[in-house]
Amino acid sequence: MLAVVALLVAGLAGAPPARPATTWVRVADGVAYRWKDLPSPRGTARAHLLSVDLDRAGVSLGLLYPGAVAARSALSSLADGAAAVGGVNGDFFHLTETQHPGVPATGAPVGPAVADGRALKAAVPRAQRYGPALPPGANARQVWGVGTDGTARLGELTLDGAVSSAAGAWPLGGLNQYALAEGSVGLFTSDWGSAPRARAVCGSDARRDAPCVSDAYEVTVRAGRVVSAASAPGGGTIPDGTLVLVGREKGADRLRELAVGERVRVRYGLVAAGGGAPFRFAVGGFPVLRGGAPVPGLDGTVAAVRTAAGIGESGRRVWLLALDGSPGFRDGLTLAELAGVLAGLGASEAVNLDGGGSSTLVARDAGASAVRVLNHPSGGAQRPVPNGVGVFAGG
Structure with missing residues (x-):
């Protein structure tokens, strides 16, 4: 000692x-x-x-x-x-936004985050992260923290989630992230805060400075049903018990299939590679x-x-x-x-x-x-x- x-x-x-x-x-x-x-x-x-x-x-x-x-x-x-x-x-975070005029910086972190055993967010796509260049073999999903066994360790947290409706199910591509992968659907919860969600459909899987896409769609779910839809990501505080789904490209097409009043089930969590005790807290x-x-x-x-x-x-x-x-x-x-x-x-x-x-x-x-x-x-x-x-x- x-x-x-x-x-x-x-x-x-x-x-x-x-x-x-x-x-x-x-x-x-x-x-x-x-x-x-x-x-x-x-x-x-x-x-x-x-x-x-x-x-x-x-x-x-x-x-x-x-x-x-x-x-x-x-x-x-x-x-x-x-x-x-x-x-x-x-963690590193979305400090400034000079590449997409009219889109404000969110201040959101790059990597996954867990607080008191609860998944707060998942990692942004590698090309959309802020911070120094990653060493060989590193990625934006890597974290360190302490497990429920009280032991500190390094790890990697991957989003495991899906959206299900009568038409079928498809995987979630994001959780409370300032950037989404091309063609995906991301989930925003009350943990996100009041920042606009517009940045989520900007950039690409190859370039952080790629333009924002116009092919986007947003659906709001409450008590397991679609309550509203919009042709662009919105903003403002998300109430407890309310979920907002944002899609881009093929993800937007998926969300357009959902009608107001339709039943929708959303599940999500962060899964640690290699097992071990669940993280009680983790940061990118x-x-x-x-x-x-x-x-x-x-x-x-x-x-x-x-x-x-x-x-x-x-x-x-x-x-x-x-x-x-x-x-x-x-x-x-x-x-x-x-x-x-x-x-x-x-x-x-x-x-x-x-x-x-x-x-x-x-x-x-x-x-x-x-x-x-x-x-x-x-x-x-x-x-x-x-x-x-x-x-x-x-x-």
């Missing part, structure tokens, strides 16, 4: 204290903070770290989000709202470390401010990392360097999360009721994010 020393309030100040970088500062029983300088010929980067012992009674991790998939908030607000003692930002991120070794093909050239999560001790120890974005430090690490840092901590598995202006790590002072930001976000202030990983402790 890592050595943990008594909490010193100065250790959680806006700038780390002048003490050896090997010193861990207690945040709560089973949770500790430290900073670590990472010198290199390119300059020195500073990593801010939270160590989380999942074997400690009352310690857990969970998804932080603003109550809707397509919404954003500062990480500190998300952590305080959930009574977390610490946390980092999560691509692997940089497996079996204690860097994933083959990681970029070793482009440095960036990054956020990551490492897993060790058979899934019972987690390290959350966010780099400092202050101009006083090197402008980040390459993915290959990031994998090396996490392996050096003792992680055997690790994922890269959203970075740049999103990279934020927060924790509480002893006895405080609110967290504070411990790194310096590269934009000078917290960037609102759609989700994060919260650290919870009973004492």
